[in-house]
Amino acid sequence: MTSIAVHDDRTPDDGAMAEAGAWVARLQRSEVGEADGLAFEAWLDAAPGNRGAYRRAVAIWQEFEANAEAVLAELEPLAQPIPIRRKPVRGWWVGGAGVALAAGLAVAVAPALMVQPLTQTFVTGKGQHQHVKLADGSVIDLNAETRLSVTLTRGERKVVLGDGEAIFDVAADKARPFTVAAADHLVRVVGTQFDVRNRQGGLTVTVARGKVQVRPLTAAVAGRSFLLTPGERLAVAAGGAEELKAVDPQETFSWRAGRLVYRDQPLGEVVADLNRQFVDQIEIGDPELAKLPITGVIVLDDPRAVTQRLSLMLPVRSVPSDRGLVLLRK
């Protein structure tokens, strides 16, 4: 018999309800993982009332999720105003950092002035990630050592990515295309999620959702135009060589969650990535070592632990130097 259809109709006891509430809350954490899953699994079967209590808690939770806007509209505004993105945003001047601007200018600004583009520049240093919410609802996550500028106007949403990498989660807006200019190429979307990496002159674009067009920035730049779909990655080397392949986008996106995922990547490139994430710098003592391929997941917690894990994956050892660490052959 299938157990799916079995519902526990008895009123769950208070203890089970409290635990169910704790599980619903715990599963909202942004870093829910395998351990949470296994603990949840164990809890479900730990007592006969747990499953029913959880079903009930989750049903209420989902009901609020599905009716969030309507319930908010019904509630009194919070006493202390907090800028929220709930209000439908029409122009670039509302929301995020723009709120202060709007508060000061809203009444006086003539419509003609509102179309004047506002360009914001975001820069991250070593070991810094930045989470940026734009006024249109789009979200950008900047990886370490990244510089980009954003210009939102009524007709378009424009990002210029210098050296660096970022994940774009673009709010759908058919009337305002979202473009990212990077390394002689233009990435153009309507609403989607994708990662653009522009390092050492090489550009990669990885798509998780939606469709993304990548084409040369001007007619003077050689190269073809591509339409990428989810799970595809386009790499354009500094020399112009183009390579399109199927990837798991979540691997590319993993840096946002503090992980780097590699498949047969030379140690030299991995170390270059790590040196953007930590102030302590890693040097490779032997040029031959830099070519060794690495496959695996590196958790970015602390440079010492990271090099320790590297030494488990590869025949290397590390010695301290004045800048950080030097990797040597074992």
Next chain:
Amino acid sequence: MTASGPPERRAGEGRQDDSPLIRAFFEKRENLILFLAARTRSMAAAEDLVQDLYLRLATQTPAAEVKSPVALLYRMAANLLVDQVRSDQRSSRRSAQWRIETRASLGGEDVVDETPADEALIARERVRQLAAAVADLPPQMGRAFRLHKLEGRSQAETAEAMGVSRKMVEAHIQAAVRQLSKRLRS
């Protein structure tokens, strides 16, 4: 746990594949749905996600033998949560806004033709009940619930906005869920 039957909602899913991972999937399917349901808008949405997970399993050639299939299943499910669910919820919430706005712009007339008037009435009454239950929560708990659940902020963002720890936010949410489930019958 007894193995559950073939997946309910979709036909055409074979069970000829006998790999331990696929077997574990069918055994744990309901639990995985419940696991994901905490972050979706409906049970059906959680089932869709679990279906995605199945497709991923069925199309991937497993790398050697899997030591703990159940752990791997939850890892994959958790990965779905980390990256996909949040953004999907965001976009679906946006489209909900869009609907609300479209409706409002048509002069208060109910243009959602597929919802009969009495059902709309019941839905509106239910929204009032939901809102009243939130309004009756203790102030800090209600605020945490509002910011996190209704306005869609992460626990960390909610903690920042309230000037409390993330742990505190989670405790508020836990207590709110308990209190709301007690008061509201779905």
